[in-house]
């Protein structure tokens with residue numbers, strides 16, 4: 001891999017077959033947003049791309065959890081022109097197009113990760129950083145223009161960028177970006193929920209996440225063996241699944257989630273979730289065989305040393321550079337894997353098991369156990385489950401009609417104290433949302449919907465609680481005005497709130 005610097009931007013390049021491919025990558029992704037500004041990075045990307053003329057060669061732009069990239073392939077001249085145009089656009093974004101592009105984003109409605117991984121990240125990290133993955137937030141039409149300007153100034157400059165090329169830089173290549181300071185993106189993101197636990201969410205199939213150092217070679221090998229075993233059982237033996245997909249998701253400081261996402265034939269969700277969990281426990285308990293280990297290492301060697309992997313390898317090196325993490329090339333990673341033994345793989349996996357989150361679709365009830373036979377606990381934003389409402393404060397009940405119509409409404413309560421809200425949901429679990437933990441307040445006519453750092457969502461709306469005037473006044477006084485926004489014109493309504501009956505309000509993807 002060769003290194004260069006053009007206009008202050010580090011350039012990484014390796015020769016690869018085919019036309020020249022380039023990616024201008026910025027160290028700014030969805031996890032750098034806040035709940036209030038969800039989607040701002042995608043909006044910046046769209047605004048920049050909206051300035052380009054119609055192009056007939058391959059080009060694209062995308063926002064992931066960690067990065068934003070503008071990519072192109074074609075002749076040297078096409079690559080040079082595209083990159084210059086992107087830099088020029090970022091330096092002078094057409095912010096007058098915000099409304100139109102917000103509509104485009106609403107239509108596109110794409111997530112930065114698949115919906116199963118998104119729910120696992122949100123359960124793990126709450127409505128902060130990587131945990132934002134499953135949330136829509138206020139909506140693309142509620143992103144403040146100041147947030148667009150701030151994001152560009154903070155992240156879209158030469159000192160937070162890297163250019164990746166599959167050949168030597170063309171001599172005319174320029175990257176006219178402003179200079180800046182690499183933003184502080186923090187180290188490992190603190191987790192909100194560890195394991196082992198299961199949770200139900202709006203997902204198409206079951207999934208598993210383990211928190212660890214992403215460069216842990218022993219866990220990388222064990223994770224690969226788990227996927228292969230699941231493929232054998234779920235697909236080839238039982239015919240229950242089509243796809244078993246594993247990933248390593250970086251959430252900061254070199255740490256993140258080892259995930260496994262499986263799909264399930266209709267009606268087989270529960271069975272697939274049970275097998276996913278059973279195989280997870282079996283691997284932690286009994287480990288892997290030497291044959292399985294060498295099979296997976298051979299697979300990594302094949303994939304990483306393939307010349308077609310050059311763009312992906314450049315991408316990995318670029319991501320490390322932008323995250324201030326050391327980059328290890330394929331040879332170094334293979335050397336680390338060669339040191340892994342069946343025993344070290346088992347130990348790494350057994351240690352990671354203590355962080356396991358298993359997500360299942362909402363209508364699936366599972367009864368699972370841990371290795372020692374104790375029941376696997378359900379994860380929830382109510383900590384602990386059950387709990388008591390405070391004696392003081394002002395109490396609100398659902399309106400009479402709701403109590404008659406919905407059994408859940410008979411137990412539902414809202415309590416407003418000096419420091420925040422408490423609610424008891426239809427299952428009897430008590431949620432506490434201090435004003436200091438609020439990340440967003442949706443203003444919905446006379447009502448408010450509060451979103452908390454720990455995934456708590458408490459609707460304070462007339463359909464759910466009678467006489468809420470005083471509660472709304474307390475919320476408006478207790479939460480900074482900058483966190484308040486009107487319901488998005490694009491909002492779709494349906495969500496898991498911490499207080500049934502099901503509210504009209506929602507914001508979860």
Ligand SMILES: [Zn+2]
Pocket residue numbers: 381382431432455456457498
């Ligand atoms: Zn809650």
